[in-house]
Amino acid sequence: QVQLVESGGGLVQAGDSLRLSCVASGRTFNMYYMAWFRQAPGKEREFVAGIDGPIDWTYYSDSVKGRFTLSRDNAKNTVAPQMNSLKPTDTAVYYCAARLGGRTYSASEYDYWGQGTQVTVSS
Numbered sequence: 190q191v192q193l194v195e196s197g198g199g200l201v202q203a204g205d206s207l208r209l210s211c212v213a214s215g216r217t218f219n220m221y222y223m224a225w226f227r228q229a230p231g232k233e234r235e236f237v238a239g240i241d242g243p244i245d246w247t248y249y250s251d252s253v254k255g256r257f258t259l260s261r262d263n264a265k266n267t268v269a270p271q272m273n274s275l276k277p278t279d280t281a282v283y284y285c286a287a288r289l290g291g292r293t294y295s296a297s298e299y300d301y302w303g304q305g306t307q308v309t310v311s312s
Contacts, residue, residue, distance in 0.1 A: 191215045191301040193285045197269075198306030205310070206273045211285030211303055212266055219243055219263040222288050225270050226296055227281035227308075234284070236294040238270055248292055252278075275310045282307050 197209040209225070224239035238249045238259040247259050253272075261268040268285065283306050286299035293299075 191218075191221065191287050193287060193301055193303035195283065195285045195303040195306040198283060198308045200309045200311065201275055203276055203310055203312050205275050206271070207275060207308060208269060208271050209283055209285075209306060209308070210267055210269045213268075213285075213287060215266070218266040220289060222290060222292060223261060223268040224286045224288075224299065225259065225268075226284045226286055227279075228284070228305075229281040232281075234296045236296070237283070239292055239294075240268060241292070246292075250294075272308075275308075277310045277312045280308060280310050 192214040193211055195211050201207055219242045221242055225237045226234045227237050228234040236250055238257055240247045240259050240261050256274045258271045285303040287301040288299045
């Protein structure tokens with residue numbers, strides 16, 4: 190069992206930066222593929238970024254590529270997206286997710302989820 194706790198959300202202006210964090214419980218954190226999703230009101234949950242466990246390969250959705258950078262610290266059981274040049278379209282609840290296995294963009298294939306943290310970007 191893995192528990193995920195997100196933090197770092199808030200209200201910012203367009204062009205600002207924000208860093209989220211997700212802390213995971215458990216002793217085998219490095220075995221999990223970690224990802225961030227987001228869900229805006231009335232929209233489906235969408236993949237934002239993901240990172241492999243042992244080798245730190247990162248993947249980004251086209252909507253955040255070049256603006257978001259995802260990193261993980263296996264010693265501290267954390268995964269954190271640095272979000273730069275934020276836009277009002279980035280406004281959503283952001284969720285941390287974990288799964289054993291490889292990369293997937295499908296939310297239904299993730300086994301563990303955090304409670305979410307709200308990010309609001311004003312214009």
